[in-house]
Structure formats: C-alpha cells, structure tokens
Amino acid sequence: MKVSRLRSIWSPIHSQVATPYNKVMGNAVATDNGLAAITSKVEKGVRITAEDARWLWQHASDADLCSLANIVRNRFHAPGSCTYMVMRIVNYTNVCVAQCDYCAFYKLPGVSGGYVMSHEDVFAKLDELLALGGDLAAFNGGFNPQLPLSYYCDLFASIRARYGDSIEFYALTIAEFLYLADHAKLSLSEAAARLKAAGVRWITGGGSEILTENFRARHSKFKYTVAEYFQAQRAIVEAGLKTTATMVIGFDESLDERLEHLERTRNFQDETGGLASFLCWTFKPYFTQIGGIEITISEYLRHLALSRIYLDNIPRIRTSVLTQNELALDGLRFGADDFDLPIEDEVTQKAGATINLDFERILNYARELGYSPEYRHVAGALG
Ligand code: SF4
Numbered sequence: 001m002k003v004s005r006l007r008s009i010w011s012p013i014h015s016q017v018a019t020p021y022n023k024v025m026g027n028a029v030a031t032d033n034g035l036a037a038i039t040s041k042v043e044k045g046v047r048i049t050a051e052d053a054r055w056l057w058q059h060a061s062d063a064d065l066c067s068l069a070n071i072v073r074n075r076f077h078a079p080g081s082c083t084y085m086v087m088r089i090v091n092y093t094n095v096c097v098a099q100c101d102y103c104a105f106y107k108l109p110g111v112s113g114g115y116v117m118s119h120e121d122v123f124a125k126l127d128e129l130l131a132l133g134g135d136l137a138a139f140n141g142g143f144n145p146q147l148p149l150s151y152y153c154d155l156f157a158s159i160r161a162r163y164g165d166s167i168e169f170y171a172l173t174i175a176e177f178l179y180l181a182d183h184a185k186l187s188l189s190e191a192a193a194r195l196k197a198a199g200v201r202w203i204t205g206g207g208s209e210i211l212t213e214n215f216r217a218r219h220s221k222f223k224y225t226v227a228e229y230f231q232a233q234r235a236i237v238e239a240g241l242k243t244t245a246t247m248v249i250g251f252d253e254s255l256d257e258r259l260e261h262l263e264r265t266r267n268f269q270d271e272t273g274g275l276a277s278f279l280c281w282t283f284k285p286y287f288t289q290i291g292g293i294e295i296t297i298s299e300y301l302r303h304l305a306l307s308r309i310y311l312d313n314i315p316r317i318r319t320s321v322l323t324q325n326e327l328a329l330d331g332l333r334f335g336a337d338d339f340d341l342p343i344e345d346e347v348t349q350k351a352g353a354t355i356n357l358d359f360e361r362i363l364n365y366a367r368e369l370g371y372s373p374e375y376r377h378v379a380g381a382l383g
Contacts, residue, residue, distance in 0.1 A: 035064060042068050042309060045075075050259045053310050057255060057302070065305035069335030072308050076315040077337045082366060083376035084338065086134030086359065089345035090125050092117045092155070096142020098179075100220040102209070102251060104287040104351040106142045116147065119158050125344070126159065126167055132343055132357070136378050138170035140206060140347060143179040143223075149191070152180060153198035160199030168378040171200040174243070175207025178224045178232045188232050192239035203236045205246040205275070210253045211261045219251065219290065230268055237274035245275045245314065249303055250283035250295040258303070262310045269313045277338065278311055280304060281320035286352035294352075297327045301334045308335025323353055326365040333369065338376065 038052045048056075056065060070079070095114040096106035107114035126137055156171055172180065172195075181191035195203070209215065211226045224232075236243050245265045249258060269275045282300050285292040300320075308317045318338045319331030322345055329339065341359050349355065356362060366373045 034059060039064075039068060042071050045312075047312055048309060050263055053259055053262070053306055054255060056309070057306060062298070062302065065302055065309075066333055066335075069305035069308040070333075072312055073317070073335050073337060080371055082332050082337050082339070082371045082373050084341055084363070084366075084373050085136050085376050085378060086129070086132060086341045086343065087136035087138060088125060088129045088134060088343045089138045089140050089347070090117070090122060091141055091346040092122060092139055093141040093144045093147065094346070095144040095146065097145060098143045098175075098220060098222045100223055101289040102219055102283060102285075102351075103289075103347070104284075105347040109145060116144065116151075119155060122155060122159070123162065126163065129343065130167065133359075134341075134343065135167050136169070136340075137167060138204065138206075140173055140345070141176065143176065143183075145183060149180060149184040149186070149194060153194060156195065156200050157198040168201070170202045170204045170206075170244075171195060172203050173206025174203060174229055174232050174236070175223055177203050177236070178207075178228060181232075188235035189239060192235050192241060196239055196241055200241065202242045202244075204244045205233065208246045208261070209248045210251065210257050211247075211264050212253075212257045215251070215253055215257055226264065230264070233268065233274070234272060237272045242276055243274055245269070245278040245311075247278070247280040247307070248283055249280060249300070250285075251290065251292070259310075262307060266311055266313060269311070273313075275314055277316035277318050278307060278314045279318040279320065280307055281323040281348075284323060284348050284351035284353050288351055297324060297330070300324060300328075301330055304331045304336055305334040321362065322348055322355070325354065325356055326362045329362070329366045329369060329371075332366060332371050 034055050038048060038056060041048055041052065091105070093116045094105055094107050095109055095116065097108065098106070129137060152172070159167070159169060177191065181188050184191060186194070207223060208229060209220065211229060213226050216223060216225060233243055247261055265275070265278065280303060282295055285294060304317065304319060311317065316338050317336045319328045319336035321328045321339050322342045341362060342355055343357060344355065345353065363373050
C-alpha cells in the first residue's frame, strides 16, 4: 500500500462541489406493487437490491420500513430483546494531520491545545469507566506523526497487563490503523500482527464516514481511499482480529452514496464474515469547517431501518445514543438491537453531541417502548 501523501498534507483542503443530498423521503404515496414485491422478497429471505432500497427510501412509509426491518431483525433476535454496553471513547491524542473538513476535534502539530495522553491519563479514564459500571473502551485519536508504533503497543500491552479481561478495548479505528502502518512503514499485515502481539483484539470500522471515493475526495482526501480502507479491514480480519462496520450520515452525501456504502459493506461481509456489527451515527456540524444543520431523527431512523433490511448478513445493528441521546432507542423499533451508553467522546462532543449519564432514564425509555435491555459484556467474551 502506498499512502505516503499523508506525510505532506499541509495544504488546505479544496472541497469539490458536492452532489446535494435528496431530502425527499418517506410517507410519499407508495405504489402497492412496488411495496408488495419488496415485501415478498424480504419475507422469503431474498436479498433486496440497491434499486429496491432506493424505492423504499423514496416511497415507503415509516410503518412499512419498521415492518420490513423487523422481519429481518427477528431472524437474529427475539422480539422485544435488545442489548447495551456502558462504554467510553478515549481520545488519546487530538493531534492530527488529516484535516477532515467535518472535524471539530483535531489540532495540527505544533498548534496550542494539542495533547497526547500518558498511560496514567488513560488508566484514570479506564478506572472511572469501571466505577461507572462499564467495561468497554474505544480508543480514537488523530493521525499524530509524533507517535511511533511503540506508543500504541506499549499502551495496549500495559492495559492488558493492568486490567486483564475486566476491560475490553477497541484499540484503534481502521483510519488510524492505516496511518499507523503507513507511518511505521509496515505492511498492513505486519502492523496488525504487532498490535495483536501487544494484546489488541479489536480494530473497529471507524473512520469510514461515507465509503465512496467521491465523498472522501470532497471532505477527507488525506484519510485514505475506500479501497485502502477495505484492504486494511481485510488485513485485520486475516490477522485474526475482530472488527465492525460503521457509517456516518448527514453531511452532504447523496442517496446513491449512502446506498454505495451499504453495498460495499454487505459485499465485504459476504467475502469475509468479519463484521461483528454495524453502527451508524449522525454528523454533528457545530464548530466544523463544513458546518450545516443536523438531519432529523426521522431521517436517521429511516436509514437505520433501511440498513437493517439491506445488511441481511450482519446480525447486530446498533443505534447511536451518542449522537441522538434517548431518541436513538426508537431505533429499536426500526431494526436495531443494540446500543452504547457512552460516558465520553470528545470528538462528537466538540461538534455538539451531549452525553447523559442518567443511564436508568435512558434504559427506562427502552422499557417503555417494550424492550428488555440486557447488558452485553464484550470484555472476556469477545462478543
Ligand atoms: S476526523 Fe479523525 S482523521 Fe479526520 S481530522 Fe478529525 S481526528 Fe483527524
């Protein structure tokens, strides 16, 4: 893999003209034939096409989407069941050279406000997570050229040594993994092997946003191509590490781009079977270069349903409390079966996300909807 452009990415990003997202969506008049044909497919377990998905997005009512999503959900999960985890995202460094125009988190090297956490800083955050009843940490930072591979290996090995299986951690996102391997001049498989030897078990699908080359050229052209993203994810799977699929919506992406992302994800799962879950969250625009306004909860829920119907090969579909608070739990009715209760994520909080630590209130919202949330322990179980 050749991604050396990241070593000289100090020029400003020049965004290309975006294809505007088509905000026309559901509750339009659906033709009975179109809905009946797609419903028949879903009931029989026949995979829907991108054209079917487009039709559903543009014509199906919310009730129709819920109904179809639950047909697929019920193949994997008992009705009324759902799971959750208490977790924290540990933003170990905010120094980053990628300059994504949708990011309010990063600081360029040498700019005031940049930081790197020490082991003690990280341990304090993990201790607090345990005290709050959580057992999953997800590390997410920037592309920091001052951090060698040894920083990561030492950090992850020290966490394993200190906490054993009482905490599990998502070590990096795929985007960071690509940068780390590139920066250390290692092949993807060598980098994965080094991290695995340091105790890493998971590298999540973060950094995907919208997986089309055009979207990345518009907004994050230094954050690796779609092809490189999947090369990295394949190397992670082949190394015996676990991984996940992610997606972020609500930028300026087109419907075609959303569908392309879902299609690529479904294909990757067909080929590898390596995706443990799919998590979609929404873009928070505040204090970002790109700006904009947030999409509605209705649009998010419809997309969750469409994802559940489309991704017929991923058992766990997750809804994002981090970006939608308790309203995200309506996603359980739209096909999701799992959610996080986050205690911190500086990246989304800097862009406008708010976190509610009243977990019982959030869980009660799920119960009022008719679901019985059960804690899902990733730690020790590799679930
Ligand atoms: S989204 Fe991630 S890679 Fe992009 S600028 Fe922010 S920290 Fe860097």
